[in-house]
Amino acid sequence: MGIYGQMVRTELRLLSRDYGFLGLLFLLLFLMSFASWNTYYHLADKNKQLTVQLELVRQNDQLLISQIDSLNKGLATYEGQYTLPTSGVRLTYNNHRLSWIPSNAYALIAIGQGDLYSNYKKIVLYFNSSYERASSELISPIEQLFGQLDLAFVWTYLLPLIILLISFNILSSERETGRLKLIASQPIKVSTWLLIKISIRFFTLFSLLIIFTFALLSIFGVSIFQHPIEFGQLTILLFLYTAFWFILCFLVNLSGANSSRSLILLTSIWVLLVFLIPSFINQLGKELHPVPTRLEIINHHQEVYNEIESNLRQEMVALFRLHPDWSSDDPITKDMSNSTGWNINFLAKQYLAQLKHQPKAQEYEDKIDKRNQWFSQLRISSPAMIFQNALTELAGTSTRYHRSFLKQSQDYAHQYRQFVFKGLFTNHAFTSEEIKNLPEFVFDRQQIPSVFWPDALALIIYLIGIGIAILFLSKKSTRIIQK
Amino acid sequence: MIVFIAKFELLRYSRDGHARLLVICTTLMLLASMVLSIRDYSLSQDQYQENLLQSRLNWESQAEKDPHDAAHDGTYAIEPIYPLAMLDKGIQQYTGQVIHLGAHERKQSTLNQAKDHSGLFRFGELTPNFVLLYLFPILLIFLGYNTFTEEKEAQTIRLLLAQGATTTQLALGKWVALLILMMLLFIVYCLSVVLSYAYLGGSSGIEILEWLIFNASYLIYLIVFVSLIVLVSSRSKSSGKSLVTLLTFWILVTLIIPKLSSNLAGQLYPFPSLQTFIDNINEDQKNGLNGHNFWNEAAQDFQQKVLQEYGVKTIEELPVDYGGLLLAEGEKYESEIYTKHFNLLKAQYHKQRKVFRLSGFLSPFLSVRFLSMSMARTDYNFQWHFEEKAEQYRVVLNTALNMNIAENAKGVERYKANTEVWANAPKFEYQWEASDQIIKDHYFEYSIIFAWMILSFLAMVVFSRKIKVV
Numbered sequence: 001m002g003i004y005g006q007m008v009r010t011e012l013r014l015l016s017r018d019y020g021f022l023g024l025l026f027l028l029l030f031l032m033s034f035a036s037w038n039t040y041y042h043l044a045d046k047n048k049q050l051t052v053q054l055e056l057v058r059q060n061d062q063l064l065i066s067q068i069d070s071l072n073k074g075l076a077t078y079e080g081q082y083t084l085p086t087s088g089v090r091l092t093y094n095n096h097r098l099s100w101i102p103s104n105a106y107a108l109i110a111i112g113q114g115d116l117y118s119n120y121k122k123i124v125l126y127f128n129s130s131y132e133r134a135s136s137e138l139i140s141p142i143e144q145l146f147g148q149l150d151l152a153f154v155w156t157y158l159l160p161l162i163i164l165l166i167s168f169n170i171l172s173s174e175r176e177t178g179r180l181k182l183i184a185s186q187p188i189k190v191s192t193w194l195l196i197k198i199s200i201r202f203f204t205l206f207s208l209l210i211i212f213t214f215a216l217l218s219i220f221g222v223s224i225f226q227h228p229i230e231f232g233q234l235t236i237l238l239f240l241y242t243a244f245w246f247i248l249c250f251l252v253n254l255s256g257a258n259s260s261r262s263l264i265l266l267t268s269i270w271v272l273l274v275f276l277i278p279s280f281i282n283q284l285g286k287e288l289h290p291v292p293t294r295l296e297i298i299n300h301h302q303e304v305y306n307e308i309e310s311n312l313r314q315e316m317v318a319l320f321r322l323h324p325d326w327s328s329d330d331p332i333t334k335d336m337s338n339s340t341g342w343n344i345n346f347l348a349k350q351y352l353a354q355l356k357h358q359p360k361a362q363e364y365e366d367k368i369d370k371r372n373q374w375f376s377q378l379r380i381s382s383p384a385m386i387f388q389n390a391l392t393e394l395a396g397t398s399t400r401y402h403r404s405f406l407k408q409s410q411d412y413a414h415q416y417r418q419f420v421f422k423g424l425f426t427n428h429a430f431t432s433e434e435i436k437n438l439p440e441f442v443f444d445r446q447q448i449p450s451v452f453w454p455d456a457l458a459l460i461i462y463l464i465g466i467g468i469a470i471l472f473l474s475k476k477s478t479r480i481i482q483k
Numbered sequence: 484m485i486v487f488i489a490k491f492e493l494l495r496y497s498r499d500g501h502a503r504l505l506v507i508c509t510t511l512m513l514l515a516s517m518v519l520s521i522r523d524y525s526l527s528q529d530q531y532q533e534n535l536l537q538s539r540l541n542w543e544s545q546a547e548k549d550p551h552d553a554a555h556d557g558t559y560a561i562e563p564i565y566p567l568a569m570l571d572k573g574i575q576q577y578t579g580q581v582i583h584l585g586a587h588e589r590k591q592s593t594l595n596q597a598k599d600h601s602g603l604f605r606f607g608e609l610t611p612n613f614v615l616l617y618l619f620p621i622l623l624i625f626l627g628y629n630t631f632t633e634e635k636e637a638q639t640i641r642l643l644l645a646q647g648a649t650t651t652q653l654a655l656g657k658w659v660a661l662l663i664l665m666m667l668l669f670i671v672y673c674l675s676v677v678l679s680y681a682y683l684g685g686s687s688g689i690e691i692l693e694w695l696i697f698n699a700s701y702l703i704y705l706i707v708f709v710s711l712i713v714l715v716s717s718r719s720k721s722s723g724k725s726l727v728t729l730l731t732f733w734i735l736v737t738l739i740i741p742k743l744s745s746n747l748a749g750q751l752y753p754f755p756s757l758q759t760f761i762d763n764i765n766e767d768q769k770n771g772l773n774g775h776n777f778w779n780e781a782a783q784d785f786q787q788k789v790l791q792e793y794g795v796k797t798i799e800e801l802p803v804d805y806g807g808l809l810l811a812e813g814e815k816y817e818s819e820i821y822t823k824h825f826n827l828l829k830a831q832y833h834k835q836r837k838v839f840r841l842s843g844f845l846s847p848f849l850s851v852r853f854l855s856m857s858m859a860r861t862d863y864n865f866q867w868h869f870e871e872k873a874e875q876y877r878v879v880l881n882t883a884l885n886m887n888i889a890e891n892a893k894g895v896e897r898y899k900a901n902t903e904v905w906a907n908a909p910k911f912e913y914q915w916e917a918s919d920q921i922i923k924d925h926y927f928e929y930s931i932i933f934a935w936m937i938l939s940f941l942a943m944v945v946f947s948r949k950i951k952v953v
Contacts, residue, residue, distance in 0.1 A: 031739075038746050049756045056758065113605075116577070118599050118757075136593065138754040138828065141577035141837055142863055144597065146745035147605055153742070161734060182801055258725040264501070264625055267730060271621060276512065278606030279613060283519040288528070294594040295534040295561060295581055302541040305556070309546040336897075368599050375601040385603055392602050399601045 003188060004196065011200045024162045024206075029212055031154045036216040037187050039108050039150045043052060046103070046382040049137060053098055053120050060095045061435055068432040081339040086431070088424025089343050097123035097416055099409035099441040104396030105227040108220055108233065110152035110388075112397030115144055121406070123413045123441070151213075152391040155238065157274055158386050160245045163205065164266045167249035169259035173289060176259060191474055194253055202246040209242065210235060213412050233394060233452050240459035241387045247466045254473050275305070277382040281375065289371035292364070300360050305353040312345075315352050333427050344425055372399060380458045390455035396445075404448050412441045484648050488656025489663065492630065496664060500624050506664075509614070509622045510671055516609045517675045524569035525683060535561050539902050543906045547899040550884035551774075551810055557585030558880070559872035564590065565860035566689040567697055570676065571612040573861025576604075582870060584877040584911075586814065589821035592629055592870060595733045612855055615672065615701045616848060617737055622706045623665055625734060627709070628726040630657045631716040631950070650717075654947030658713045658940075665705050673698065685852065693858060693918050700854040707847050710939035717947050724924065736846040744842035744849065748835035754828060768819045774813025774885070785812055804898075807889025814881045825874075836863075843931040850935075851926040857921050864924065868916050876911045883908055 016020050065153040067085035070076040079440050081089040100120040107114075147153065171194050174180040183193055213234070217224055224231050248269065252262050308315050320327040379385040392398040416439050423430055496502050542558045554585055560582045568575060579592035597604060607613055631653075634640035643653060680689050712729060719725035755763070772781045790796060798805045843850035856862035884904075892898035922929070 034743070038750075041750060044754075045753075049552070051759050052756065112602055113598075116595065136590075136591070136595075137757045138760060140745075140754065140832060140863070141574040141866070142835070142839070143745045144577040145574050145750045146741045149742040149746050157738060158734070161730070165727060165730075172724075259721075260629060260726055261501070261729075263726050264722060267621075267726075268505075268625075271618075273609065276609070276618060277558070279609040280601055282600075282604055282606065283516070283609045285522070286523060287519060291533065291599065293527075293530045293580065294596075294599075295530065295538075295559075298559060298581065298594070299537040299541055300535055301878060303544075304539070306541060306544050306546065309548065315950075372601040375603050379603065385606070388606075389602060402598075 001479040007188075007193070007196050008200055011197055012204070015201070015204060021166050024165060025208060028154070028159070028162055028209075031149070031158060031283070032151060032212055032216060035149050035151045035154050036220050038148060039111055040220045042111055042114070042148060042150075043103055043107055046114070046137075049118070049188070050100055050120050053122070054100070055116070057096065057098050061116045061438075064091070065097055067432070068435065071119050072432075081343075086429035087340065088420060088428065088430065089339055091342070091420055091430055091435075092125050092347065092424060095435075096125075097412075097438070098439065099123055099405070099412050101396075101401070101405045101443050104394070105222060106217075106230050106396060107319060107395050108217060108222050109234065110149040110391045110395035110397050111150045111398050112395055113402055114397040115139065115148055117402045117405075121409045123409065123416055125413075125417050126350065130238065151216075152388060152395070154390045154392070155241065159209075159242065160274070160384075161267075163242065163251060164263065164270060166205070167198060167201055167246060168252070168263045168266050170194060170201075170249075171253040172257065172259040172262055175346055182243035191254065194250065198246055198250045198253070202243065206239060206242050209238060213238070230394060231300065233456075234391075235393075236456055237387060237390050237452075237459070240456060240463065241383060244383050244459060244462055244466070247463060247470070251466055251470050251473065254470065274384045278385050280387075281378050285371055285375050285378075289367070289374055291367045291371055294364070297357075297361055297364050301353060301357045304356045305349065308349055308352045308356070312349065316345075316348060319348055319352055323422075323425075324466050326422055328426040330427045333425060340424075340427055347421065347424070353416070369403070372403075376400075377445045383459055383462050386458045386462075390452060392450050393455070401448060405443060408443060408447070409441065412439070415439055484652045485656045485659060488643075488648065488653055489659040492660030493663060494807070496626065496660070498882060505625050506668070509618055509837050510668065512609070512618060513611065513614045513668075513672055514675060516611050516614050517679055520569050520610050521679045521682060524564070524566075527564050531561060531564055531573060539910065543902065544910070545902065545905050547901050548899045549898060550887045550904060551586065553900070553905065554586035554881045554884045558911075560584055560869075560876065560913075562869055563913055563915075565865075566680070566683075567694065567859035568861050569679070570610070570697070571855045571859040571861055572608070572610060573856035573859055574863060574866065575861045576600075578863075578866050581871045584873060584880065586881055587817055589818065589825065589874050589877065592866070594742050602809065611676070612701075616704070618853065619665070619668065619705055619872040620737070620779065621730075621735055622668070623661065623705065623708050623712055624726070624729045626664060627657070627661045627712040628716055628729050629722040630661065630713060632722040632725045635720070636722065650947050650950040651944055654713055654717055654943055654950075657716075657834065658709060658943060661709045661712060662706065665709055666743065669698075669702060677937060687776055694920070697858040698721050700851045700858075700929075700932060704847055704851040705938045707932070707935045707939045710936070710943045714939065714943040714946055717943070717950050736848045740842060741849055741852070744838055744846075748838035751838060752831050752834040754831055761829070762825065764820055767823070768817060771820065772809070772813040772816040774810035774817075777809065781816075782809065802893065803889045804892040805889075807885050807887070807892055810888065811882050812887035818878045822874065823869070832863060832867075839922050840927050840931070843928060846864065847932050847935040850931045854925055854928050854932070857925055858918070860915060864921070865916065869913060872913055873911065876909070879909055880911075 049401075067076065071078065071085055078084045081087040082093065084090055098120055103119070169176075171190070174183060178189070183190060186193070189220070195474050214224065214231075217231075249266060252265050254264075257265060332338055332340050333344055336345060346412075376389070379389050389398065393400070419439060422428070423434075492909055538559050538561060545553055545556070562575075562578075562580050562582075564575075576597045577595055579594045580596070581594050582592045583590050605615075629636075631640075634643065634653075640653070645648070648656075655922065676694070711732065715728050715732075716725045719728060754760075770779065770781060772785060777784055777786075786798070786805070786809075789801070789805065790798075793801055793803075795801055839849055843853075855861065857864060884900075886899065887904055891900070
């Protein structure tokens with residue numbers, strides 16, 4: 001066995017006896033386990049809520065279908081349009097639809113924005129959609145403020161600290177204890193010796209990290225073998241992020257600072273990358289891309305609604321010009337003392353207000369997208385931001401996912417409204433077949449292109465950057481070490 | 484001797500280039516956070532005032548319509564922003580900014596700003612309280628971790644003891660020096676706040692006493708760190724170990740324990756699902772008044788009561804429109820049901836709050852965070868207070884509208900109120916909760932941070948006596 005093999009064996013033996021290292025590994029395992037458990041219950045809760053909502057829609061539809069059948073067979077009679085099963089009024093008010101976002105296979109790794117958004121949205125036709133209603137689950141805002149302890153948090157924030165704590169003084173401690181001379185007398189360059197030591201720590205930690213991750217994902221029900229590509233992507237991301245912090249430690253060790261200075265320097269870099277840069281960018285983004293408050297949108301909607309109410313006759317003419325197939329000669333549709341007539345009038349006002357309000361609302365959404373796009377581009381200013389973004393994307397819990405879901409829900413609501421309003425406005429009697437074949441929402445993931453490779457590439461560029469700095473410093477370091 | 488040691492320590496700090504750099508960087512961060520926060524706050528206040536006026540204007544500009552239709556269309560209660568919110572936004576971004584006040588239904592506030600942000604938002608915002616809670620402690624750690632260990636490593640501690648100083652005096656001297664340094668930074672913060680509010684002029688409306696109490700909690704928090712830094716440095720064998728211990732403490736206190744306690748509180752005392760909450764309300768409302776149902780038992784009882792009150796036998800004989808009376812009574816009844824269920828939700832939050840309060844024993848960060856948010860009126864208690872006041876107003880407004888029907892719709896086919904009714908409808912005027920009430924409600928948190936301050940100081944004094952020099 002050559003000198004390198006001997007070094008590896010000795011280093012592994014030393015690590016297995018290092019209580020500090022083992023303690024930190026145990027802490028990492030504990031935090032990862034708690035984070036997985038916490039996320040698992042968070043997801044289970046969300047899925048339970050979704051199941052309840054889906055079941056509610058199914059039961060309402062089932063009831064409506066059976067009542068239509070009973071009515072057609074002459075087995076039941078109904079008074080009033082609100083209860084008449086074939087009426088558009090009944091369908092509008094009692095049988096809402098649901099749009100929902102299924103959990104990604106790797107949702108366990110990051111709750112992301114999932115604690116802010118519901119994974120479903122009730123599609124109702126009788127509300128002002130500028131004001132969110134009926135779809136926000138009850139959650140304490142304190143919990144949202146402190147955020148969730150998930151694997152993404154442990155890896156993004158705490159893993160680097162553990163790496164710093166096990167690697168900040170590899171070289172400096174040797175010098176401080178006087179063993180560096182002994183090492184220098186060996187037939188190996190000190191920088192190579194340092195590289196081997198740090199590589200062993202890196203591969204040991206990384207291997208254990210992957211084993212922990214694999215075990216935890218399997219325990220908490222992630223079907224890794226059915227989604228091997230995602231696991232591969234997760235492994236690559238973890239590899240790059242872990243390597244970044246280890247290489248940074250290597251660089252700082254090479255600089256020849258004493259243990260405390262090295263730790264201060266590394267911790268300062270950690271604070272800079274994990275806290276300062278992201279928080280500064282957040283504030284700066286608000287400054288450079290100001291988005292007016294949504295209150296303006298609500299007020300605008302209200303203004304438009306008032307205008308429509310004041311000119312209702314002309315507005316209704318315009319509506320039927322826009323949707324000639326909604327127009328009907330049936331007197332019941334014009335009779336305001338009848339619930340069908342009253343609701344046609346009421347829902348038409350809301351629909352018209354929505355149409356007129358839409359450009360303003362869209363302008364607002366565009367501004368948000370533009371700001372988020374800016375944030376997304378600036379994530380390259382910190383590997384922590386890149387890594388966190390990549391994890392939430394992989395988990396399907398990023399803002400991008402949720403905003404795409406809301407957009408798709410809006411499109412679906414529009415499609416569904418066209419279908420129901422056509423029937424309601426013409427006093428059409430809905431059949432059980434039509435209820436069975438109501439348009440369904442399907443979340444389309446293809447609308448969200450993957451950002452895995454841009455994120456991975458950005459992390460690789462960081463690695464290359466530090467690599468160049470190491471090459472630059474390696475000549476200087478020899479002199480520093482010799483001193 | 485203590486003064487001499489403190490002076491010597493201050494001299495050491497002033498000569499340390501790294502320390503100077505760290506102090507300058509943190510001060511710049513603080514000033515940057517202040518500038519960005521002033522602009523943010525100022526913009527938010529302008530938007531609030533503008534939208535408040537617009538919202539009322541929209542209400543008053545409604546066309547002629549049935550007052551109950553107007554009640555259904557509703558209006559909005561917009562959350563005001565307290566001047567101290569400039570320094571601590573608290574849960575503001577997560578709770579929404581507005582509540583729709585419509586007929587028959589109490590709603591929670593919505594338009595949660597956090598939803599519009601990218602995921603990077605969860606890294607935090609560079610606000611003054613962020614600098615005070617996270618950056619100041621870590622700066623103090625970097626400055627003071629080696630205050631004792633350096634003396635031990637260089638063996639100068641022997642010289643100091645040989646000159647007659649005791650280890651307690653040494654600890655106190657070093658404590659005073661670090662405290663002075665911290666106070667200097669804190670004064671910079673205070674000055675920047677004073678200048679910020681002066682810049683905002685009359686619009687700030689900040690009360691000095693409140694601001695002092697607000698600052699006191701941060702000051703105590705930082706004193707705790709100063710004492711613990713000296714304590715850990717005095718007990719550590721090397722500077723490296725001291726730094727590692729202090730950093731671990733900082734991570735636990737500011738990052739891990741707050742998350743663990745909030746997740747634990749949510750797991751132990753979860754809020755019901757939205758559907759369960761709605762189902763429970765519907766169940767309670769099922770057999771009660773709802774204003775539109777004339778036929779159920781509760782409506783029949785109410786009808787009898789009204790007839791008796793007016794001394795008539797039939798609805799037709801009533802001098803007022805019975806439908807309006809029923810709507811008004813139904814609104815009150817429904818509101819009581821909502822109040823009952825929202826109070827159950829609030830009670831659940833208070834159970835969660837107990838977890839946070841107890842976690843304060845493990846992390847002073849949590850107690851200070853809650854104290855700061857409470858004074859800035861950006862905590863959950865403010866949210867509840869605002870929502871309750873908005874609900875009271877909703878009932879007042881709807882009662883006024885429904886009673887307008889009762890008084891004017893008798894014998895009128897398809898009664899419509901004119902725009903004067905909208906203009907004369909009561910306005911929502913929110914009164915902030917008084918500071919003394921807030922302080923009273925947070926005695927426990929104040930006690931915890933005082934306990935942290937006293938115990939950490941005592942621990943430093945007691946353990947410094949046992950320092951091993953050799």
